Amino acid sequence: MGHATYTGVPRDTDLARTLFATDELCGFLVACALVRPNKSLDDLKVSSVKKKLKDKAFARSVNRDDIQLGVEELGVALEDHIRFVIDALRPVQRAIGLNPAGTS
Template structure:
């Protein structure tokens, strides 16, 4: 697969071939949207960054252990001819692999992965279950509550923001705004009575 031929439809097909869980698919779509938004901000390849976000956890449902994820997925992507920088970025989102995040794409994936989960959880506890009413202040408050969305790694959110050189509040606000654009797709739009 030539770099300029990265195909979003093929990537989505690969995601849904390996991932059946609605919540994991929505997580992939959320991370895709955040990666695309940051690609626009940084004048980077929006399609490539989006595909990195879409596929970062595609192997997780079948291979959830640190021994397998994301290395099994990386091997599958390699076999399918995905570019090395796409595969490497996906591997770097797993902190336990200890790989340095060298490129802005690597750093951005790490910065948005855990935060997308926290923002989704924050939206789902809103009365209308929407991202449109989530605020930076409420997200920061929820970050301090260890019982809220307990599987979300707060240290990774802080490290990710620092790695991008963006203040945490600004990073959260940017991500909230980006998710508003795909709220309907994520089930986080205003609910209709």
């Protein structure tokens, strides 16, 4: 339940902190992929994601403060976390509605 700030449930385990840190970011990364011509995470760069994070009009329902708080609670750099989550999502792209390279 600690995966959302509005629940008031403390994130007192690594699992809870990790779930919180990845929840909003996963949705944001899917949004980033869906606006790309290939609709894929295969060539999505961390710098592109960071640029989109600054654009408040893009994926406006994604809470950027939660993304930042998540990386702070994990104690990792934003760039490293974005890269890690992109890499984790790549093998399951098809299952989450994206188009991995080499597919149509």
